[in-house]
Amino acid sequence: MSSSLAPVPRTRPTRIVLGLGVLLMAAALGLGARAAFRHSYETGFGRAETALRLTVHALEADLARYEVVPQLVADLDMVQRLLANPGNPALRTATNVWLLDQSDAVQASDIYVILPDGETIAASNYRKGAGSFVGQNFSYRPYFTEAMAGTEGRFYGVGTTSGVRGYYFSAPVLDGGGRILGVVAVKVGVDRIEQSWRGGEYGFLVTDPEGRVFLSSEPGWLYSSLDTPTQERLARTLATRRYADAELGELPLERRRELGLPVFRVASGDAHRDYLAASYGMAGAGWTVHVLLDTAGLRAEAWRIVGSLVLLMCAAAFGGLFVIQRRARVAERLAMQRYATAELERRVEARTADLARVNSQLGQEIAERRATERELRAAQASLVQVGKLAALGQMSASLSHEINQPLAAARNYADSAAILIERGDIARARDNIAQILSLVDRMAAIGKHLRHAARQPEDQLGAVALASILPEAQTIVAQRLATSGAVLELDVPPDLPPVRAGATRLQQILVNLISNAADAVEGLPDRRITLSARADAGKVTLRVRDRGPGVPPAIAERIFDPFFTTKGMGAGLGLGLSITANIVRDFGGTIACRDAGPGAEFRVTLPAADPAQAAA
Numbered sequence: 371m372s373s374s375l376a377p378v379p380r381t382r383p384t385r386i387v388l389g390l391g392v393l394l395m396a397a398a399l400g401l402g403a404r405a406a407f408r409h410s411y412e413t414g415f416g417r418a419e420t421a422l423r424l425t426v427h428a429l430e431a432d433l434a435r436y437e438v439v440p441q442l443v444a445d446l447d448m449v450q451r452l453l454a455n456p457g458n459p460a461l462r463t464a465t466n467v468w469l470l471d472q473s474d475a476v477q478a479s480d481i482y483v484i485l486p487d488g489e490t491i492a493a494s495n496y497r498k499g500a501g502s503f504v505g506q507n508f509s510y511r512p513y514f515t516e517a518m519a520g521t522e523g524r525f526y527g528v529g530t531t532s533g534v535r536g537y538y539f540s541a542p543v544l545d546g547g548g549r550i551l552g553v554v555a556v557k558v559g560v561d562r563i564e565q566s567w568r569g570g571e572y573g574f575l576v577t578d579p580e581g582r583v584f585l586s587s588e589p590g591w592l593y594s595s596l597d598t599p600t601q602e603r604l605a606r607t608l609a610t611r612r613y614a615d616a617e618l619g620e621l622p623l624e625r626r627r628e629l630g631l632p633v634f635r636v637a638s639g640d641a642h643r644d645y646l647a648a649s650y651g652m653a654g655a656g657w658t659v660h661v662l663l664d665t666a667g668l669r670a671e672a673w674r675i676v677g678s679l680v681l682l683m684c685a686a687a688f689g690g691l692f693v694i695q696r697r698a699r700v701a702e703r704l705a706m707q708r709y710a711t712a713e714l715e716r717r718v719e720a721r722t723a724d725l726a727r728v729n730s731q732l733g734q735e736i737a738e739r740r741a742t743e744r745e746l747r748a749a750q751a752s753l754v755q756v757g758k759l760a761a762l763g764q765m766s767a768s769l770s771h772e773i774n775q776p777l778a779a780a781r782n783y784a785d786s787a788a789i790l791i792e793r794g795d796i797a798r799a800r801d802n803i804a805q806i807l808s809l810v811d812r813m814a815a816i817g818k819h820l821r822h823a824a825r826q827p828e829d830q831l832g833a834v835a836l837a838s839i840l841p842e843a844q845t846i847v848a849q850r851l852a853t854s855g856a857v858l859e860l861d862v863p864p865d866l867p868p869v870r871a872g873a874t875r876l877q878q879i880l881v882n883l884i885s886n887a888a889d890a891v892e893g894l895p896d897r898r899i900t901l902s903a904r905a906d907a908g909k910v911t912l913r914v915r916d917r918g919p920g921v922p923p924a925i926a927e928r929i930f931d932p933f934f935t936t937k938g939m940g941a942g943l944g945l946g947l948s949i950t951a952n953i954v955r956d957f958g959g960t961i962a963c964r965d966a967g968p969g970a971e972f973r974v975t976l977p978a979a980d981p982a983q984a985a986a
Contacts, residue, residue: 391690395683399676406675410668411629411646418648421572422661426650429563429576429659433537436558439476440541441522443469444554449483453543453551456491466504469494479536479559483543484508485552486518495532506531508555513540517553526560526584526656527612535560535584560585573645573662578612580604583621584657594621634662773813780809831957833868833979834876836903836912843880850885851899854892858884861902869910869976875953882946883914883972890918890970909959910978915971921963929963 443449448468452461469481473494480503482493488509495502508514516523523540536557543551567574567587576585581596593613598620622637626644634647645662652659787802844858851858869876884899891897896917903912921929925936930951954961959976 391687395687399679399683402679403672403676406679407669407672408629410672410675411631411665414663414665414668415631415646415648418572418646418661418663422648422650422659425574425661426652426659429652429657432563433558436476436478436537436539436556437522439478439481439556440517440539440554443472443481443483443556444541444543449543449554450545450551452483452492453485454545456485462492465492466494466496470496478556479534480532480555480557482555482557483552484514484555486550488514501532503531511538513538513555514553516540517542517555518550520550523553523555524656525612526578529557571663573664575660575662577658577660579656579658581658582613582618591621593618596621596623628665633665634660777809777813780806783809831870831872834871834873835868836862836866836876836910837864839873839877839880843877843884846877846881847884847888850888854888854897856888856891856897856899859898859900861900863903866903867905867910868979869957870979871957871976875956879950879953879974880912880914882950883974886946886972887914887916887918887970890916894918896968905978908978909975912974912976913971914974915966915969917969920965920968921970923965926963926965930961 452465473481482490482503484490488507490503490506493503496504513523513525517540525538528535536559540555574587583591583594624635626633632647634645644665648661650659783802783806787799790799887899900915930947932948951961961974
C-alpha cells in the first residue's frame with residue numbers, strides 16, 4: 371500500500387507546476403501581444419513624425435524661396451513708374467515682358483501688378499488671353515487687402531481665373547513719400563508638391579484653418595472638411611473665394627485613439643481604413659500638415675512579432691524540460707556563475723578606476739581650455755582697444771592740419787601785439803590778444819575731440835540731441851572727406867527728438883559710419899554721402915548712405931564681425947563697424963546694412979529719450 375501511494379507526492383506538485391507554467395505562458399503571451407502591438411504602433415508613429423518633420427521643413431523651405439520676391443519687384447523703378455502712370459501702353463508692355471522673364475527665372479506660377487482699386491494692369495501670363503490676370507479684379511482677396519494696409523500678405527487657395535491651386539505672396543509698392551501706389555503679388559503653384567507625395571508609404575494631408583483639405587496625396591480627399599463645417603467657417607471660405615467654384619464636401623472621418631496614439635478612421639463604402647495620424651501646424655502659412663500611416667501593415671508586423679514570441683516561448687519550454695533533465699549539472703553551473711560574477715565585479719572595478727582617471731584628465735583639460743578662453747577674450751579686448759588707438763592715430767593725423775593753422779595765426783597775432791604795445795596802440799593790441807584767445811579755444815575744442823575718442827566709454831546714458839554733436843563730428847571727419855573728395859549731405863529735421871545715448875559714443879558712431887562711407891566712394895564719380903534722421907513710434911532712425919559699390923550678399927552677414935575688412939593690407943583693422951555695433955547694442959538699439967543700389971546704407975535705430983530725460 372505504501373508503494374502505491376509513493377508516487378502521489380511527486381506527481382501532484384508536477385501537475386501543479388505544469389499548470390502554473392501554462393497559465394504563466396498564456397499571461398506572458400497576452401502581455402507580449404499587447405507590447406508587440408504597442409511597439410509596432412509607436413515605431414510606426416515615430417516614422418510618421420519623422421516624415422512629418424521632413425515634409426514641414428520642405429514646405430517651409432519651398433515657400434521661403436518666394437517670400438521676398440514681391441518686395442524685390444515692388445522696389446523696381448519700372449513697377450513704380452507703371453503704377454504712377456498706368457495708362458502708358460509702352461510701360462505696360464515692357465513690364466509684362468519683364469514679369470514673364472522673372473517668373474520663369476524664379477519658377478513662380480505667376481507675378482502680377484495690381485492697382486489700388488484691385489484691377490491687374492500687368493502680369494507674367496499676359497499671353498494667355500482669357501486666362502490672363504490682366505484686367506481681372508482681385509480686391510476680394512485677403513493678400514490684396516493686407517498689402518494695401520501696408521503689410522506683406524500671404525494667402526492660399528484656388529485661382530478664380532486659372533483654376534490652379536497656389537500660395538500667394540504680396541507686398542505694397544511705395545513711392546518716395548511712403549504712399550502706397552499698388553500691390554505686387556506672386557503665385558506659387560503647389561501641384562508639384564502633391565506629385566512628389568503619391569505612390570509612397572505615407573499619406574499626406576494639408577488643411578487650412580477651417581479644417582478643409584487643401585493638398586492631398588489622395589485626389590478624392592481634396593476640398594473635403596475633416597470635421598463637420600460650421601456655417602461661420604463656410605461663410606469665411608466663400609467670402610474669400612479660397613476654392614473658387616470647387617465642390618466642398620465632408621470627409622467621412624472618425625478621430626480615435628488606439629494604444630494612446632491618434633488614429634484617423636476613414637470610411638469607404640461599407641469598409642474603413644485606419645491611419646496613424648501625425649499632425650503639425652505651420653503658423654506662418656496657416657496650414658496644418660497631417661502624415662498618415664496605414665495601420666494594416668503595423669498590425670501585420672505585430673502579429674509576426676507575436677508568432678515569433680510563441681516560437682520563443684515554445685523554445686523556452688523545451689529548454690526548461692532540458693534543464694530539468696539535467697539537474698545534475700546545476701551545481702557546476704552555479705559554481706561557474708559565481709566565478710563569472712566575481713570576474714565581472716573585478717572587471718567593473720578596474721573599468722571604474724579607468725573611468726575615474728579619464729574623468730580627472732577631462733576635468734583638467736576643461737580647466738585648461740577655460741583658462742585659454744579667458745586669455746583669448748582678454749587678447750581680443752586688447753586688440754579692440756589697439757584698433758581704437760590706431761583709429762585715434764589716424765584722426766590725430768587728420769586733425770594736425772586743423773591745429774597748425776590756428777597755431778600759425780596765433781603766432782602772427784602775438785608778434786603784431788608786441789609791436790603794437792611798443793607803439794603804445796593798446797586798443798589794437800587788445801584785439802590781437804582776443805583773437806589769440808579765440809584760436810586757443812578752438813585748439814582746446816580739437817583736443818577735446820581727441821580725448822573723447824581715446825577714452826574708454828564711461829558716459830552715462832541720457833538724452834542727447836543729434837544736432838548738438840553734429841558740428842564736432844563734422845570737424846573730426848572734415849579732413850577725411852576732403853582727402854576722398856566726398857560731399858556730406860545732411861537731412862536732419864529741426865524737431866528731431868533727442869535719443870537715449872551717450873554723447874561721446876554717439877559721436878563715435880557717426881564718425882565711424884561717415885568715415886567708412888568716405889572710404890567707399892573714394893575715386894568714384896558720385897561721391898555724395900547722405901546722413902538722414904527720422905523719428906517714428908518712440909524710436910529715432912539714423913541712415914548713412916553712400917553711392918559706392920555696395921555690400922555683396924556674401925559678406926553682408928559678416929560685416930559687423932571683429933577684424934573683418936574688405937580694405938587692403940594696412941588700410942584698417944576691421945574694428946570700426948564692430949565697435950559701432952557694440953556701442954549701438956549698449957544703447958539698446960539695432961544696426962543693419964543693406965545694398966541701396968547703388969551704394970550701401972547703414973541704418974541705426976535708437977530709442978528716443980523719455981520726456982523726463984529730454985526735459986532735464
